[in-house]
Amino acid sequence: MLTMFKAIFWDNDGVLMETEHLYYRANAEALARCGVELTLETFRRVSLERGESVLALAGVAEDDLRPWRDGRYHDLLGSQASVIPGVLDTLAVLHGRLPMAIVTSCRRHHFERMHRCSGLTGYFDFILTREDYRNSKPDPEPYLTACRRAGLQPAECLAVEDSPRGVTSAARAGLAVAAIPGELNRGGDFSPARWVLDDVLQVSGLLSPSS
Secondary structure: OOEOOOEEEEOOEOOOEEOHHHHHHHHHHHHHOOOOOOOHHHHHHHHHHOOOOHHHHHOOOHHHHHHHHHHHHHHHHHHHOEEOOOHHHHHHHHOOOOOEEEEOOOOHHHHHHHOOOOOOHHHOOEEEOHHHOOOOOOOOHHHHHHHHHHOOOHHHEEEEEOOHHHHHHHHHHOOEEEEOOOHHHOOOOOOOOOEEOOOHHHHHHHEOOOO
C-alpha cells in the first residue's frame, strides 16, 4: 500500500552503513582484554535490543575500557566501514521528493569518521547524533527531537530502522516504521514496525507518488 509521508528519518548503522559488525568486534576485543568473551547472542541482546553497554560485563569500571574500545572502533571505521548496497540508489530516487534526516545513536566523531568518503550526507536535510538528545533509543526522544526539528507531527513521518530498539524508539514516538533487519538483528522482535522489508530498495515503494 502506497502511503503519503512528509519526511523520512533514517537510522544510520545497519541501515545506511555496514558498521554493526565493527562495533561488535571493537567491544569483543575490549572485553577480551579483561578475559571476558562476548558472544554475538549477548551483543544482540544487550546492545542491539536494549541499547545498553556490553562493557558492563567486564566487572570493572566502564571508563577503564571505553577509551580503548572507542579508539579501536574509530580505527575500524576508517578502514572497513562501507555503504550498504542499494542505499545510494534509494537516496538518489528519494532526494528532493521530501525532507530526509539521519537519526542515529552513533557519536558524532564516529559518524564523521565512517562518512568521510561515503557520499551520503549530502542527501539529508539534517543529522542528529547521540549528542543531540539526552535519552538514546529505545527511548522515543531521538525521533521526537527529529520531528520538532522538521516541524512535523510524528504521524506524518516514516522511520527506517534495522534493530528492535530502533523500531521501538520510533514507534513509541508515534512514527510509522519500516524495519530492515540486518544479519545481527534477525530473529528480533519487529512487531511494532508497520513493514518489515528485505532490503533498502523497497523503501521508495512505500511512498505515494505525491510524497
